[in-house]
Amino acid sequence: MAVVSVALDAPFHSGIGHLLSYRSAQPIAPGTLVRVPLGKREVLGVVWHDEIPQENNSELALREVLEVLDGVVPLSTSWRALMAFAARYYQRSLGEVAIMALPSALQDQSAAQWHKRLSKLSLDGGKRSARQSKSSARTKNAAQAKALSPPETIALAPMLSNAAQALPVLSKPQLTQQQQQALDAIVLEAHGVYLLHGVTGSGKTEVYLQLAERMIASDPQAQILFMVPEINLAPQWQAHIQTRFAPWLGEDCVAVMHSGLTPVQRLNEWLAVHQGRKRLVLGTRMAVLGSFAKLALVVVDEEHDPSYKQQEGARYNARDLAVWRGKQQSIPVVLGSATPSLESWYNSRAATAQTPAGSYQRLSMPARVGGGALARLRLVDMTAYPRDTVLAPSLLAAMHERITAGEQCMVLLNRRGYAPVLQCGACSWKSDCPHCSAHQVVHKADRSLRCHHCGWSTRVPHHCPRCGSVDLAPVGRGTEQLQEMLQEQLGTMVLDDGRIPQVVRIDADSTRHKGALQESLAQVHRGDVDIVVGTQMIAKGHDFRRIGLVAVVQPDGALYSSDFRAPERLFALLMQASGRAGRDAAYMQDSASSPELWLQTQEPQHALYAALARQDYPGFAALQLREREQAGMPPFSFQAILRADAKTQEGAQAFLRQVAHMAQTAGLPGHEWVTVYPPVPLTIQRVANAERAQILLESASRKALQAYLSALQPLLHQARAQAAKGLLRWLVDVDPMAI
Incomplete structure (x- = not known):
């Protein structure tokens, strides 16, 4: 009788622990999936390691x-090492992290269902191989007339059925000098972390693809992971990768991993990657937790994006786990961005007399492919206009000129819905959410009031619920209202082809139905749309070729935020938005125009906008890093947040004060290096009827903070047992993205 330790999905606050012991009639290899009893349920688990049976046969009391x-x-x-590190660093249970990383469809799979699925995949794989063999034969016949010249001639024994066959030449553009230098620097080193700092349109994607090409050609089992921050970027990336590598690996050569897949689709893709049947993997943050047969390269595009940080459950940062995984497996990790996170920028610093060099290597690509110009900043001082002005007349005139010339425009307003709030003019009633300390947003399309925090939705009332007045009006503006206004103001125009200018909106509301995003993007690419209105969704990564003007409405809010990361996020968003303009240098030259970024602001003299006008990310980063060093903020310190949710704000803060007092009394390891701040409510204090409060923990030593947090866990369980019934949950957020 063997005894094994099994990792199960048990949250840390449940007190169950990391691993549970079970007995088995036969030894089971570590890493094997099993089904085991837990209470009255049968759950999925991962065998972590064997145990040595005790002489007193106590293992006989274990469940089987x-x-x-x-x-x-x-x-x-x-x-398993990655899972153990993620659980340890982010203060979660091992089983919670491990099971979270597996496809949800595995949760209810019996052994019979599992083996049936494997048999079906094996049968489908055989049929697919037969089709690909025919395709490869056609490719070979078409390519036989082409003599491949070194170094493009590559033996492809493990990739094609004929070991003597050479790879066909992939269709790809000629690299610029700066692209070639970046590519060679990564290939020569063959491992390490590289920060590829390239302006928008500098050709970072092509560097990624040609690096992957070299990796695949040199290693018959190599797998490449491409990571993107959001699902909406996956379709164009998938198309790029499949088009490039289909001649080598077949049409269905890309495994996709993100939450938009059905459970069965995700399971099939996970198996294809785990078994090594697919060598190109494209995914969002969850993909970094995937099981790879032989991972050889990780690419994290838009590495600065906060979407790489999970905000529910185990709050891991996928970018940081990619870096750790690369170091663990001695493979290169490429972090790409036009506006790198300040942590990555600092980690790629050059050595000075005061500080050693960072652990990353910085590679720069400061010019656009084709010699295209970067967008010129046009600041519009909105203090010169009435307060209710939405778009300045000069901006409207510029947009009119652009679309008349056949170009497209983009208008960014990072607020969806029709208006942020509905207000009564008689008694000042506002459309507050009954379950959150936030307003319900007006959505005109379906005449609803909707809370963007808890999802609560009601119909727009015909009269004030408080005083009965019909004097109800939306206050503020969202993308829905902006689209309506632009369509009205430009609807009197007739373009040269007889069309009326068309305005399309791209945000979380307009693209919630399946296929809606792809159709909207296709309309933009075909030229059927003249103006694109949207939230930050449209500012990231999209390769719109005909946009000549980008306008940003109401960006100033981040300048007054209490979050020290707000300027960094604003600068990144504006730089990314400006990068959507003028991406096709030849098109802009033919139209004899230059790209522009129009910014409507109440603070035209702000230093952030001055750096943006110069397209000077290094200067902006240097200023921000000096301020953060003086204030002792990350990356010069390390932070964690302890949050409590309770039925009352008093209950949440009382729990946090009790934990802080217990920790101070216990003298936890590293306490002399850790500052524990008093509990405070969150900015959005109540969500879904849960009152939320938090404590900030900060230290100049990551090691001391980790030791403190680990020792804090038993005290949290103890305090929870002593807390009143009003406490709902607690969580620890290591390296939080927002405070």
Whole structure:
């Protein structure tokens, strides 16, 4: 009788612990999936390691493993090491992180269902191989007339059925000098972390693809992970990768990993990657937790994006886990961005007399491919206009001129809906959410009031719920209202082709239905749309070729934020938005125009906008890093947040004060290096009827903070047991993205 330790999905606050012991009639290899009893349920688990049976036969009292989901290679030692590190660093239970990283469809798979699925995938794989063999034969016949010249001639024994066959030449553009230098620097080193700092349109994607090409050609089992921050960027990336590598690996060569897949789709893709049947993987943050047969390269595009940080459950940062995974497996990790995070920028610093060099290597690409110009900043001082002005007359005239010339415009307003709030003119009633300390947003399309925090929705009332007045009006503006206004103001125009200018809106509301985003993007690319209105969704990564003017409405809010990261996020958003203009240098030259970024602001003299006008990210980063060093903020310190949710704000803060007092009394390891701030409410204090409060923990030593947090866990369980019934939950957020 063998005894095994199994990782199960048990949240840390449950007190169950990291691993549970079970007995088995046969030894089970570590990394094997099993089904085991937990209370009255049967749950999925991962065998973590064998245990040594005790001489007193106490293991006979253990419950037994119910089923073994074998038939595939067990989860690797490196994958289990990643899970252990993520659980330890982000203060979660091992099983919670490990099961979270697996497809949800595995949760209810019996051994019989599992083996049936494997048999079906094996049968489908055989049919697919037969089709690809025919395709490869056609490719070979078409390519036989072409003599490949070194170094493009590559033996492809493991990739094609004919070991003597050479790879066909992939269709790809000629690299610029700066692209070639960046590519060679990564290939020569072959491992490490590289920060690819390239302006928008400098060709970072092509560097990624040609780096992947070299990796795949040199290693017959190599797998490449491309990470993007949001699902809406996946379709164009998938198209790029499939188009490039289909001649080598077949049409269906890209595995996709993101939350937009169905559970069955995600399971099939996970298996294809785990078994090594697919070598190109495209995903959002969850993809970094995938099980790879042989991971050889990780690319994190738009590495600065806060979407890489999980905000529910185990709050991991996918970019940081990619860096850790690269170091663990001695493979290169490429972090790409036009506006790198200040942490990555600092980690790629050059050595000075005062500080050693950072652990990353910085590679710069300061020019656009084709010699295209970067967008020129046009600041519009909105203090010169009435307060209710939405778009300045000069901006409207500039947009009119652009669309008349056949160009497209983009208008960014980072607020969806029709208006942020509905207000009564008689008694000042506002459309507050009954479950959150936030307003319900007006959505005109379906005449609803909707809370963007808890999802609560009601119909727009015909009269004030408080006083009965019909004097109800939306206050403020969202993308829905901006689209309506632009369509009205430009609807009197007739373009040369007889069309009336068309305005399309791209935000979380307009693209919530399946296929809606792809259709909207296709309209933009075809030229059927003259003006694109949207939230930050449209500012990231999209390769719009005909946009000549980008306008940003109401950006000043971040300048007054209490969050020290707000200027960094604003600068990144504005730089990314400006990068959507003028991406096709030849098109802009033919139209004899230059790209522009119009910014409507109440603070035209602000230093952030001055740096933006110069397209000077290094200067902006240097200023921000000096301020952060003086204030002792990250990356010069390390932070964690302890949050409590309770039925009352008093209950949440009382729990946090009790934990802080217990920690001070206990003298936890590293306490002399850790500052514990008093509990305060969150900015949005109440969400879904839960009152939220938090404590900030800060230290100049990451090691001291980690030791303190680890020792704090038993005290949290103890305080929870002593707390009143009003406490709902607590959580620890390590390296928070917002405070």
